[in-house]
Amino acid sequence: MVTKKNVMFVALVGMAALSARAAERQVVVYTALDRMFSEPILADFTARTGIAVKPAYDTEATKTVGLYNRLVAERSRPVCDVFWNNEIARTLALDREGLLAPYDSPSASDIPAAFRSPVHTWTGFAARARVIIYNTQLVKDEEAPDSVFDLLDPRWKGKAAIALPLFGSTSTHAAALFAYLKPEPAKAFFSGLVANQVKVLAGNATVRDDVAAGIVPWGLTDTDDAYGAIVAGKPVKMVYPDQEGIGTLVFPNTVALIAGAPHPDEGRALIDYLLSPEEERRLAEGAGAQIPVRATVPVPGHVRRASDLRCFTLPWEELPAALEVSQPFLQSTFMR
């Protein structure tokens, strides 16, 4: 029976629930790192600090770019506190747009300067590399490609795959090539991919899966994806490309506080947590096999340090400008 007393009781319970909810400390994080890797870390952060994390993940098909554009769209009324990007180019683009707030995290004091913003708007940690993955049942070890430029080799016509270079780390790789090779040669390179019938798939995980399944003999992907297939016992091997040439692209995760973040204190706490040496070690030892940027963080045997590789060296600051040139060209070339 609906009585005045009942209605008041329900209203009181509702108000209590709402106020309890409002009092809860929380942080909103947009993360491009694969959910399977980032979710346990965020859960541990909540367990340790009592701060609830509200994450927004992106899909593999629109990796990083979706979150980047969402942050740009929300600039007048930010919802996000912390952007945890799994690469660096879009973070730098956000920085250029003035969407990041400076925060000099005490956890970042031992991170090399090359992986930190001079004005503390972003910090890099736990890197990955762009690698070649090949199917050992279709490609002999001695014939395996060892350069990204093998994508243009007529020998591999229609037999190699990349992810759509508009998104995620493939987009960063493309921008890096635009910056390194300069625009016209880079355009010739990507047009050459189309001419050589390189398969363009939805994401790096899809490239890995198709190579592992033998649908394509080899492709370009990231270390975490390739390592996942190796651990799963798939007939694949990984090659760090261009060790005799321009070097392998190694790029860090980046974390940044959003300007005008609704929960800045909680955001700083999360950044401190993510940048701690313990978390970088955890990312290295985890299924993502990330490469620590700190020399002091120990790595398991299967993870190669950046210092052991010939790396593709590039001033990070050049990436946003290169993105602006590369994206329209790649969109017109590859958007299906």
Add this chain to the structure above:
Amino acid sequence: MRTPLGVQALACPLRRLVAPACWAAFALVCYGPLVGFLGELGQETAGPSGADLWARRLGLLWTSFYVAGVATLAAVILGAPVGALLSRLRVPGRRALLALCAAVLVVPPYVFGIAWLAAFGARGAWIAGAETALQPAWDPYQAWTAALVLAWAYFPLVVLCTWASLRAIPPEREAEALLHTGPIRTLWFVSLREARDGVLLGAGLVFLLAWTDFTVPDLFRTRVYAAEVFTEFSAFYGLGPASRSLAPLVLGAALVLCAFVVREDRAAFRQAGGRASAPPLPLWGAARWLAAGAWLVVLGLLLLPVVILFQRALPLEDFGLAWKAAGPELRQTLTTSFYAAALAGLLGYGCAVLIVPHPWRRRRWLEGLTLLPLFVPAPAVGIGLIRLWNRHGGMGEVYQSEAILVLAACARFLPLAVLAWARGLARVPRALYDAGRLDGLSGWAWQRHVALPAAWRHGLAGMALVFAWSVGELGASLLVAPPGASTLSIRIFTLLHYGADRMVAALCVLVVASIALPGFLAALALVGRRRFSLSR
């Protein structure tokens, strides 16, 4: 006697105040996003343009048309004969099979796609043995496989429409034909011919659903129009370009829906509501085997996805892991779907009260308008919701909360509840109103004591459908899900790209389990009661 309710029958405060308020809410929830979406069409934005763009779009539209067309054709080829057999032959357990058909309709089509890939995909369990022999000829990711999977998911719709229309054909035509020929020829040349409007209705619905679906084509790496626009929008957050790109799909859906309203207006089978159903045809010889074969094929096709996914997800411990890993998503999904169904039930009743008193022809058009949001592509609904709700103030608070997921589900599926209530209320005999008036019942009391008890089954069926379809909603919620909120469908869609096949299979079984109960209730309400038919 089933004279439709007159306008005066509903001359009560409900009709004067509450029902218009419900219509206003319906317009805000369902047409608001559409208006928001249309409002973006005129926005000036930078982006690709010119002949190349249109050539690409036309190519994508053709692919969408091809996928929807092949799916429709396959669904009709399979569904119409099966519907006819189940309707006109005395097959044991046919009601259970029809209930299963209705229940399967609420399973999201991507579940069928994932089941197909689990069996016949690159890493498929059922293809593993033949892998070497088929390679390199076998490519599981093709447009026609996407179309076949959509046909697999939607053919029960054709079965049900054929069955419903066959129930309403005049029995004397079949009786006359049976004097000259056997039951199978009668079924083929007389019954199915009479039921063509029902088959066409089923085909049209399958076409509309396949035309706007992007989940299955995305699984099969087929670039259809809706998938392309979804990717473009997710990537670039350009409301204007995405809206302009989606406009042809919305227009196409509206045109097909209009064509069907006009067509149904002229159709004869709808007029037969209330007539006695034709008796089952006599069954002997080959027909008996044919019926048994159809029964088994349909049962197999309907249960196969669950069997494949269950097998893929084994061992059983993995279900426990999936349950644990996706617990928050499962709770969110069930909560969202429950609230969506409840809201749809309330608003649907209020809206139906205003639809029912209109004359038949006007009512068809009102129902057509009500149904339109159901066939608007999900990404368009998502874009419209962002445009409408992402503002400063109270609307922004709603946009940033889980309530936006409820609104997304209602924006897409509320029409089902309105239609179900409308069909239920339309069947309340005029005599009951007169009897109530003689008894001195007020308008409210009449609604409470006469209309609701008479139409509750239809309302329940509508709410169950809203619940079940909300469980599988993906296209709109993927765009509007606030930070910290995710649904089972979103989780599955995200995991798909990481190759977590067993987890995905286990989660799909969870989705099916989540909708099994309301799906079964809806099925019982839809086909288990003789009083319900698609005709009124």
